[in-house]
Amino acid sequence: MKVFKFGGASLESIERIQLVAAILQSYPDQQLLIVISAMGKTTNELEKVAQNFYMRKREIAAQLLHNIEQQHLDVAEKLLGNRNNPVFEQLQQFFTEAEWTLGEKPLRQYDYYYDQLVSLGELLSTAIMSAYFNLAGIANTWLDVRDIFRTDDTFRDANIDWDWTQRNVTEKVLPLFKHTNIVIAQGFIGSTDQNESVTLGREGSDYSAAVFANLLNAESQTIWKDVEGLKNADPKLFPNTINIPEISFSEVIEMAYYGAQVIHPKTIKPLYLKHIPLYVKSFLNKDLPGTVIREDVDVKQLPPIIVLKKNQVLLTITSRDFSFITEDRISDIYEMFHKHKIKINLMQNAAISFSCCIDNSSEKIELLMKALHDDFKIAYFEGLELLTVRYNKDGLLEELSKDRTVLLEQRSPVTIQRLLK
Numbered sequence: 001m002k003v004f005k006f007g008g009a010s011l012e013s014i015e016r017i018q019l020v021a022a023i024l025q026s027y028p029d030q031q032l033l034i035v036i037s038a039m040g041k042t043t044n045e046l047e048k049v050a051q052n053f054y055m056r057k058r059e060i061a062a063q064l065l066h067n068i069e070q071q072h073l074d075v076a077e078k079l080l081g082n083r084n085n086p087v088f089e090q091l092q093q094f095f096t097e098a099e100w101t102l103g104e105k106p107l108r109q110y111d112y113y114y115d116q117l118v119s120l121g122e123l124l125s126t127a128i129m130s131a132y133f134n135l136a137g138i139a140n141t142w143l144d145v146r147d148i149f150r151t152d153d154t155f156r157d158a159n160i161d162w163d164w165t166q167r168n169v170t171e172k173v174l175p176l177f178k179h180t181n182i183v184i185a186q187g188f189i190g191s192t193d194q195n196e197s198v199t200l201g202r203e204g205s206d207y208s209a210a211v212f213a214n215l216l217n218a219e220s221q222t223i224w225k226d227v228e229g230l231k232n233a234d235p236k237l238f239p240n241t242i243n244i245p246e247i248s249f250s251e252v253i254e255m256a257y258y259g260a261q262v263i264h265p266k267t268i269k270p271l272y273l274k275h276i277p278l279y280v281k282s283f284l285n286k287d288l289p290g291t292v293i294r295e296d297v298d299v300k301q302l303p304p305i306i307v308l309k310k311n312q313v314l315l316t317i318t319s320r321d322f323s324f325i326t327e328d329r330i331s332d333i334y335e336m337f338h339k340h341k342i343k344i345n346l347m348q349n350a351a352i353s354f355s356c357c358i359d360n361s362s363e364k365i366e367l368l369m370k371a372l373h374d375d376f377k378i379a380y381f382e383g384l385e386l387l388t389v390r391y392n393k394d395g396l397l398e399e400l401s402k403d404r405t406v407l408l409e410q411r412s413p414v415t416i417q418r419l420l421k
């Protein structure tokens with residue numbers, strides 16, 4: 001059994017969807033569990049629906065949902081040739097459920113409604129892909145992953161209940177392979193024990209695929225991207241990037257943690273624990289070798305690795321009464337970050353201050369600043385970039401930070417991080 005994951009970029013046009021079909025046709029007679037994300041930028045569009053709904057701008061929310069509906073019906077019609085396929089009823093059902101949600105009064109927390117609405121993207125894309133593949137002779141079974149992935153109720157960042165999910169995979173997913181070699185499921189979503197939809201965190205479909213790979217004891221997982229494989233830097237940000245044919249789990253978990261957006265950071269652990277190799281391959285050219293990520297790959301063959309995280313904020317938190325920032329105070333500050341779900345990307349402390357770099361999420365930061373206000377003065381700088389270089393070589397770091405002001409810097413023998421203005 002292999003697990004494949006196709007992301008939004010691979011489904012953003014009819015031509016690309018046809019490339020995906022050709023990939024599946026090149027794996028005849030193999031059992032494939034396929035995890036699919038929402039098409040193109042649908043998740044961003046659904047986020048706008050959720051925001052407008054919660055701000056009680058119902059008409060705008062309904063109009064945005066209607067636009068998403070039209071786009072999906074158009075794609076489905078182009079792929080399926082007409083609107084007679086039973087999948088159109090299924091799509092209608094999904095939209096009707098979303099409209100019911102829009103009809104509710106938003107009395108619960110925002111994150112709950114976000115998940116009920118945003119989970120629609122993956123349900124639509126998988127239903128359309130499944131119908132299209134079946135029509136193209138790629139026999140498959142569509143699966144609602146919300147019947148399989150049981151989670152807690154941390155909406156927007158739900159945690160998998162591994163025991164329940166393992167039971168569901170064994171009892172409900174494995175038998176499906178008796179009917180077809182291919183089973184298609186949604187990435188990014190799951191459900192609570194109250195049957196409420198949840199999402200697993202933005203870009204979480206790589207992780208969903210890894211959960212399936214782990215629980216199915218798959219022989220491998222492949223994530224099909226618009227790049228030839230894992231590179232030493234994001235080719236959209238840097239020229240002359242180098243493809244990495246082989247790299248270890250531990251190196252990739254560091255890259256993802258520092259912000260390389262090619263693989264979701266939570267993807268590695270479920271694979272590492274079961275020794276399942278992860279392939280990164282190009283859906284644009286399936287015959288390229290891509291990258292294999294596995295255990296025990298020597299770092300000596302690695303080029304310098306560069307990660308650039310944009311839209312960063314520097315917070316400098318200084319005690320108002322000149323108290324030292326000691327362990328107990330750091331622990332209080334950390335507790336506040338944890339409570340407001342803010343991840344610290346880089347930190348440094350001095351006698352009476354604590355500086356850290358975080359992603360720019362203005363609402364969360366505002367609440368954090370209010371919570372710390374009584375005891376601390378807080379300085380705030382936005383519009384920064386966090387540069388991480390591993391295995392630096394002569395002149396590279398200086399070249400990358402040329403004409404920039406360095407606001408924070410941290411070095412270890414392998415990794416250098418600079419917060420740049």
Ligand SMILES: Nc1ncnc2c1ncn2[C@@H]1O[C@H](COP(=O)(O)OP(=O)(O)O)[C@@H](O)[C@H]1O
Nearest residue numbers: 007008009225227230231233234236260261262
């Ligand atoms: N080190 C890297 N190697 C390859 N691609 C990278 C790297 N860092 C960032 N990327 C970016 O990741 C993108 C692919 O990931 P993503 O857009 O999340 O795909 P999908 O949503 O289709 O799964 C590439 O287009 C590339 O710009």
Ligand SMILES: N[C@@H](CC(=O)OP(=O)(O)O)C(=O)O
Nearest residue numbers: 007008037043202203204205
């Ligand atoms: N559709 C979700 C989940 C995901 O992983 O998407 P993609 O595979 O396109 O990054 C998102 O955009 O966050």
